[in-house]
Amino acid sequence: MSDRIVAISTPPGEGAVGIVRLSGSGVVETVSGFFHPYNKDLPLTLRNNFSLNLGWLLDLEGEKIDEVLVSVMRAPHSYTGEDVVEINCHGGSLAIRRCLKRCLDTGVRLAEPGEFTKRAFLNDRLELSQAEAVIDIIRAKTDRGLKLAVQQLGGRQGQLIADLEEQLLHLNAMLEASLDFPDEVGDLDDAEARRILESCINKIKQLLKAGQRAEVYRDGINMVICGKPNVGKSSLLNALAQKERAIVTDIPGTTRDVIEEYINIRGIPVKIVDTAGIRETEDLVELIGVQKSKEVIENADLVLFMVDFSAGISDEDMDIFAGIPAEKMIVLVNKEDIEDKKISPAELREKFQNMTVIKSSVKMETGLDELEQAVYDLVLGTETMHDGLEIMINLRQKLALQNSLAHMQAALEALGTMPLDCLGVDIWGALERLGELSGKSLKEDIIDRIFHDFCIGK
Amino acid sequence: MIYEAGSYDVVVIGAGHAGCEAALASARMGCQTLLATLSMEGIGLMPCNPSIGGPAKAQLVREIDALGGEMGINIDKANLQMRMINTGKGPAVQSLRAQADKHEYHRELMKTILQQEGLHILMAEIEDIQCQDEQVCAVITRTGARFACQAVVVTSGTYLKGRIIVGDLAYEGGPANQFPSVKLADSLRSMGITLGRFKTGTPPRIDRKSVDFSKMSEQPGDPDVPNFSFITPKANREQLSCYLTYSNKKTHQIVMDNLNRSPLYTGVIKGKGPRYCPSFEDKVVRFAHKESHQLFVEPEGRDTDEMYVQGLNTSLPEDVQMAVLRSIPGLENVRIIRTGYAIEYDYVLPSQLKLSLESKKIAGLFTAGQINGTSGYEEAAAQGLIAGINAALKVKNQPPFILKRSEAYIGVLIDDLISKESDEPYRLLTSRAEYRLLLRQDNADLRLTEMGRSLGLVDDYRWQIYQNKKRQLDSLIELLQKTTYTPADKTIAGYLQKKNSAPIKDRVSLWELLRRPEVNLSDYVEMGLIPPQNPDIMEQLEIQSKYEGYINKQREQVIRFEKMENKLIPADIDYDTVSGLSSEALQRLKQFRPESIGQASRISGITPADINVLLIFLKRKEGIR
Structure with missing residues (x-):
């Protein structure tokens, strides 16, 4: 039995096709869980060895990620000698990364550098004469991986990580000293521990946020347009995409399904989703669309809420408005070109307090630049330029940071309610995970820190 | 003039805390054992602080006890004061500490030694250890007595080339005005064993x-x-x-x-x-x-x-x-x-030892205690016990007894000692144990008594007590898990309300309810839900239930850890033929000669890449065979 590993096996960057490769016991069943073949009678698990399967990859919510070609190679007739599945996605990093994330969500582990080759070797899939070459490859990959990680984290963000390590080490030394040298050190200073944990959590969130900004450029965002039927959602989509994809009519409720379009706003790849109007409806076909819209809003990075000057703001509009989280919403008031405006500036101010409100005419193409600026600000934050963090973190680093954060949060929660030895489990965990970033084993340093920071010894 | 004075299975040199445990273990395992000491006063001598226990050390004493060692029993007889340290900081670090009556401690331990069947005590300075084909065969005293033997355990403490320093005054001497041991160090050196020099001190x-x-x-x-x-x-x-x-x-x-x-x-x-x-x-x-x-x-x-x-x-x-x-x-x-x-003294660089505490170079030669660069009576006693056990197993031609880091503080201590270089005397700390929530003083018997029994160190009396406790624990857990209540039950609802605890929503067992910090077993007894229980049993079960989440977290870590520990490296591996190792790793591996991949990964200077290279090398060797 070998555990399941996954990695992107094509080079980073834009390519025509990207491949996500999985290896290990049970990977066929794993992928079958979120791959819907066009031929519904032939799930992956029933397919022959070396088969190619066309179908859709679905995300956790059942949304389509990408149309993919999946190949199945069963043990021992595969590169690694284990069950192997390769998912061929369309090129472009968004789809391939979402595919990788989908695999990780099922509990598959991210492969170590060179691990596929290592497994191939350990399972006798490579000739003995190739052994030397394999060792070189693994050696190079592991060392380079670490070197790259360290190089990448140089400068300002390297400093931030060094500060984090320093603070956590000090906290750990405080805790351990109070456990191992109770007579000399006394009890842990809870308030100080809380302060350090909160500061660490803050820093790590800052790093993750900076990494997320980089991800925004690399992977893009999901933007949803919603509003009552006929406020001009499809027109806006078309205006932005300059493509005739959605059917634009004057009959409310024509857009029955979610329609997607990809555009580029100031360098950020944006996937725009147009929803059927969210409203109470008896129409079954539309009801499905409405249900889906609600899910789509939940998963969106940004929601564009549209009303229009010709129709005024109804209770129905306000119902929709109430269903959108304020922190990711921009309000767009369409049809500012008409004479007979049913919405007064005072009403706008009162109803959408503290919201970004853009007046525009999709038809006359006014207000679109302001809209793009608003999208940019909301996604990247206006503080982007100030914290000076421009950090590209890879998935491994992101996982390390997220895991470390989770341990810190658990520790903060346990502080004051659980005994100190339990707290230690999470503080060690946080340190260990943080150590994965720089390839250092920070635990080694703790005992040195105890003696450095505290006067110990009787 | 050297004369043949007799023959033993095992000779133990030194009767401090390591030596006494080693000698008792060896004799109790049925080996004819000689315990040589420079002076009778040196038996169980505490030349430094008069206390036993405290964080990490109490855990060691309990482990020694569970395996059938002597330290716990002896300090129970000879204490002046007992305190539980770190109460309120959690079950893993809560530790018992005793102030010892030094004289009583020495007298009681000497009594036990003198009464032990199969154990002879000899007041003599061992000057030489003789080897044949890199296997010990005899020891020789200063007065010329030669004792043939199959294994030797050296527990010379700080006596080896001891030098006492007070201000500008310095003279040869052992601790507490005892004589030093001078020639033994030269004997060890002549066998090719590398010695270092440490210093420690004591107050007026x-x-x-x-x-x-x-x-x-x-x-x-x-x-x-x-x-x-x-x-x-x-x-x-x-x-x-x-x-x-x-x-x-x-x-x-x-x-x-x-x-x-x-x-x-x-x-x-x-x-x-x-x-x-x-x-x-x-x-x-x-x-x-x-x-x-x-x-x-x-x-x-x-x-x-x-x-x-x-x-x-x-x-x-x-x-x-x-x-x-x-x-x-x-x-x-x-x-x-x-x-x-x-006091300055010679010690053996512990990287020359196997996890059994036997020398990698000289078969049958074991060292334990301060001679291995540790400090503390408890650390010494723990090593003495393990060295004594393994000397006896060696004589009996049986595989060595090794505790893992996940099983006992003793395992952490010995593994640290052998895999990590230290430039100061080593002291055990709870922060050195990765899985300390599992290695508590309260469950040392549950962890180790069965091992002690199969070694032959746990007598019927201790075994009875252990089995009794185990039976009580098992039946109480079963009862707690089987007894369930619904939200409609008035007794439980009233109790939870009184305790300011949230009411239950579904049917729950008494065991699940016990996880709540405010719920405890003595309340159950008071309410008549379970029969009265022994306090030890209640403490044990409350710890197991209240910290279950954290304990399980650590158990999962242990599973991952043991995978690497179980990948053994053959003792005869020629690292020069392993291509792809960095030169630092090559040098470290040749120096430490780790016994498993897990141990190798803990040696400083060994990177994950080196471990991969090693794994591949081992796999390839397997393939060729």
Whole structure:
């Protein structure tokens, strides 16, 4: 039995096709869980060895990620000698990364550098004469991986990580000293521990946020347009995409399904989703669309809420408005070109307090630049330029940071309610995970820190 | 003139805490054993602080006890005071600590040694260990007696080329005015064993009659505390107090004014000392901003007036020691009984040992205790026990007994010692144990008694007690898990309300309910939900239920850890033929010769890439076979 590993096996960057490769016991069943073949009678698990399967990859919510070609190679007739599945996605990093994330969500582990080759070797899939070459490859990959990680984290963000390590080490030394040298050190200073944990959590969130900004450029965002039927959602989509994809009519409720379009706003790849109007409806076909819209809003990075000057703001509009989280919403008031405006500036101010409100005419193409600026600000934050963090973190680093954060949060929660030895489990965990970033084993340093920071010894 | 004096299975050199455990274990496992000591007074001698236990050390004592060792039983007989340390900081770090009656401790241990069947004691200095084909075959005393043997356990403590330093005075000597052992070090060197030099120190002992305790705060023992040993019956004896006082600016000034006379600063002392047990002069210099340091004045026994000044290790000249003491509240008129001193001694670099504590080079040669570069009576006793067990197993041609880091603090101690280089005497800390939530003092018997039984060290009496406890635990857990209640049940609802605990929503068992911090077993007993229970049993189950989440987290970590521990590296591996290793890794691996991939990964300087290379090499070797 070998555990399941996954990695992107094509080079980073834009390519025509990207491949996500999985290896290990049970990977066929794993992928079958979120791959819907066009031929519904032939799930992956029933397919022959070396088969190619066309179908859709679905995300956790059942949304389509990408149309993919999946190949199945069963043990021992595969590169690694284990069950192997390769998912061929369309090129472009968004789809391939979402595919990788989908695999990780099922509990598959991210492969170590060179691990596929290592497994191939350990399972006798490579000739003995190739052994030397394999060792070189693994050696190079592991060392380079670490070197790259360290190089990448140089400068300002390297400093931030060094500060984090320093603070956590000090906290750990405080805790351990109070456990191992109770007579000399006394009890842990809870308030100080809380302060350090909160500061660490803050820093790590800052790093993750900076990494997320980089991800925004690399992977893009999901933007949803919603509003009552006929406020001009499809027109806006078309205006932005300059493509005739959605059917634009004057009959409310024509857009029955979610329609997607990809555009580029100031360098950020944006996937725009147009929803059927969210409203109470008896129409079954539309009801499905409405249900889906609600899910789509939940998963969106940004929601564009549209009303229009010709129709005024109804209770129905306000119902929709109430269903959108304020922190990711921009309000767009369409049809500012008409004479007979049913919405007064005072009403706008009162109803959408503290919201970004853009007046525009999709038809006359006014207000679109302001809209793009608003999208940019909301996604990247206006503080982007100030914290000076421009950090590209890879998935491994992101996982390390997220895991470390989770341990810190658990520790903060346990502080004051659980005994100190339990707290230690999470503080060690946080340190260990943080150590994965720089390839250092920070635990080694703790005992040195105890003696450095505290006067110990009787 | 050398003469044939007899033959033994195992010879143990030194009768300190390591030697006594080694000799008793070997004899109890049925090996004819000789215990050689420089002096009868040296049996179970405590030349430094008069205490046993505390964080990590209490866990060790309980583990020694569960395996059938002697330390726990002996300190239960010979204590002046018992305190539970770290209560409220969690079950993993809660630790029992005893103030020992040094004289009683020595007398009781000597009694046990003298009464042990199959164990002979000999007062002699062993000067030479003889080998044949890199296998020990005999020891020779200074007076020419040659004892043939199959295994030797050397537990020479700080006696090996011991050198005592007080101010500018230095002379050859062992601890507490005992004789040093000089020639044995040369014998070890001639076998190709590399020795290093460490330093440690001890404070002055003062006369109880000259101390004004009214100026100090009293530290009494706990009114009702458990014993160290799982088999000692409960007994409350009269306890003596310790006293706390503080140094002050004047004290520190005296130290600073006399640094030029301190052998630590003049370069007379070359050996490295332990950071966790620094000399007082070191503390004053390194933590110059601290205006006072705490000092504990502790009794050394019921029948002596000697008191130990915990926190005042020093090798300053005697007149300065006196001035320092007299600047401290309560000690204005103090008289010194024994002067504080530093001691330098030879030790064996422990990377030359296997996890069984046998030398990698000389078959049948074991070392344990301070000779392996550790400090502490408990660390010594634990190694002594393991070395004694493995010497006996060697004689019986059986595989060695090795505890993993995930099984016992003893495992952490020995693995650290062998896989990590240390430039100071090694002391065990709870922070060195990755899985300390599993390695508690309260469950040492559950972890280790069965192992002790199969080694032949756990007698029927202990085995009975253990099985009884186990039976009670199992049946109570079963009862708690089987007994369930619905939200409609009034007894439980009323109880939870009284405890300010949220009402239950579904059917729950008493076991699940016990996870709540505010719920406890004595309430269950009071309410008549379960029959009355022994307090040990209740404590054990409350820990198991309340910390279940964290304990399970650690169990999962252990599973991952053991995978690598179980990948063994053949002892005959030729690292020069492993291509792809970095030159640093090559050098480290040749030096440490780890026994498993797990152990290799803990050696500093070995990277994950090196581990991959090793794994592949091993796999390829397997393939060729």
